[in-house]
Amino acid sequence: MAVPLRRLHHVSLHVSNGLKLAHDLVSKYKFDLFATRLTDKSRQVAFRKGTSVFVVNEGPNGGNGEHPDHAPRVHSEKHKLSNPSCLYDVHTHHPVDSVSNVCFEVEDVERSFKVLRQLGCNFLVPPTTVEDENGLVTYSVVKSIVGNVCHTLVDKTKYGGTFLPGFTIAEKNWSLEKEDLSCPVTHFDHITYASPRKSSHQVIGWYEKLFGFQRFFIDGDEDVDEGFVVNQEGVGLRLTAMQYWKCSKAGIALPFPDVKEPDCKFVIAESLPHEGRNQVDTFLEQHRGAGVQHVALYTKDIVSTAHAMAEAGVQFFSPPPAYYTEVGKLQEMEKAGLDPQRLSEHGILLDSDLQEVPSYLLQVFTKPLFAEDTFFLELIERRGATGFGEGNIRALWRSVQAYMENERRDSQGENVQSAH
């Protein structure tokens, strides 16, 4: 039996310059800094927007900070020594900035540990209990089969605090906080892994076996073995997707036992053998291996969110301007009640499924957040659409190819403007 996940708790990043990322998350991406854990040698800072939470861990080696006196009590039953410099996580000593941990809430960490170990799972931290005045949590950390990705499993059922023991909550009355209407991001919609060729089945198998994920088809015509293949017009991409359902008690889904609510979806992206560079191969090269390529933030209003973020300095990928004037596209936009001008301003892509009840998928992708061409964010608004849009994927891929080609020309002095 697999271990059921209650829900996604947070996503953590390990970066060498935490201040820069903190600044960007707050001022550009409109996240709120709400909890911090500072020791003399390490810094862990949590940011949130709706229910989506990022934890930024700073330091190339994460620091090996001594445990200061005011720190929470950490007990590990299996190992006397714990590593409090990076609580609820591990340092994988990855050579570049990376999104390396997707933390899930589970019902019972001890039991999960036993089950997962029997299934052959590799644990980096055994069940460990941390407590403060608001109660206790137990967590452990498993190594995923994907690159440097780890999963912290945390049981918060005996904890009444705002985040996690050891973190200090920022002084702000959160209950009085008004919803930011210009940027209504509510949750993580999906997480996309960049993975080497022919690895997707193994990845899906691993998540099915250990956590009860289920494959779902991105497209009606998708082949079980091949996945969803986009292989035309210079695009060479293979996608497979999987999901799990939010659970309350072990195995029982919320809000009613017979109504399952899927949580954050996972997409695995492979490149197809193809001439020239592409987004997935570039990621694998610059990230030095597989990992989290992007995280999609669900928004109730993508136009307004992209606008607010762009005003604050976020750069988005834009498809070629012709995308917005193609006859079919224009009609689609009008049918959906969208203003092509507003969409084109920020490079927002639209995919429509014009069934009896039409559904629409709107997406836009940011430029990479770190120094390398690796991790980026996506904004996604779903109007009835549950999957991913082939048209959007093609348009995105082409705009990224154009960007990479332009960067290459810049670096080689081939662009006219860079000759001066």
Ligand SMILES: O=C(O)C(=O)Cc1ccc(O)cc1
């Ligand atoms: O469409 C989406 O949001 C995806 O997540 C699919 C995807 C995956 C990898 C890419 O490089 C581009 C698109």
Ligand SMILES: [Fe+2]
């Ligand atoms: Fe995506």
